[in-house]
Amino acid sequence: MKASRLAWLLATVGGVGKVPVIPGLMGTLVGAAIAYGLREATAWSLGLILLGLGAACWAIPQIEAALGQADPSRIVIDETLGILVAYWAVPWYWPAMLAGFVMFRVLDVMKPWGLRRLERLPSPHGVLWDDLACGLLVNLWLQVWVRGFVEKSVV
Numbered sequence: 001m002k003a004s005r006l007a008w009l010l011a012t013v014g015g016v017g018k019v020p021v022i023p024g025l026m027g028t029l030v031g032a033a034i035a036y037g038l039r040e041a042t043a044w045s046l047g048l049i050l051l052g053l054g055a056a057c058w059a060i061p062q063i064e065a066a067l068g069q070a071d072p073s074r075i076v077i078d079e080t081l082g083i084l085v086a087y088w089a090v091p092w093y094w095p096a097m098l099a100g101f102v103m104f105r106v107l108d109v110m111k112p113w114g115l116r117r118l119e120r121l122p123s124p125h126g127v128l129w130d131d132l133a134c135g136l137l138v139n140l141w142l143q144v145w146v147r148g149f150v151e152k153s154v155v
């Protein structure tokens with residue numbers, strides 16, 4: 001089966017997923033850059049995440065079918081969306097954002113606390129939900145850190 005050009009463009013986040021080394025990290029960097037650009041636009045960020053989820057659910061099965069494998073490394077829209085979830089509605093504070101980026105990558109690679117089970121869901125959910133869950137965990141941690149400690153110490 002052949003995937004459409006649009007599916008390739010979306011799933012690889014504009015071709016970033018085709019980078020031969022560390023494509024997941026590259027997809028995460030793109031997401032972090034987008035999050036930085038939208039850092040004060042919480043509603044726009046949420047809209048982009050929801051639009052991205054719809055696009056991912058459409059594109060991922062096409063790419064998996066075209067390549068004949070589940071969750072190929074070229075698909076990086078999941079990492080991009082995961083880091084957008086991690087940064088969503090968190091006040092921008094550079095040390096926390098950097099720590100959140102590292103934490104997201106570690107969780108995405110190691111998949112502790114049963115996150116690996118999410119990969120076993122049928123496509124496209126198995127590709128997406130482990131990264132979205134990592135992003136949610138990081139978001140909760142960042143909310144506590146930035147809102148609970150940083151904002152109080154600055155005031």
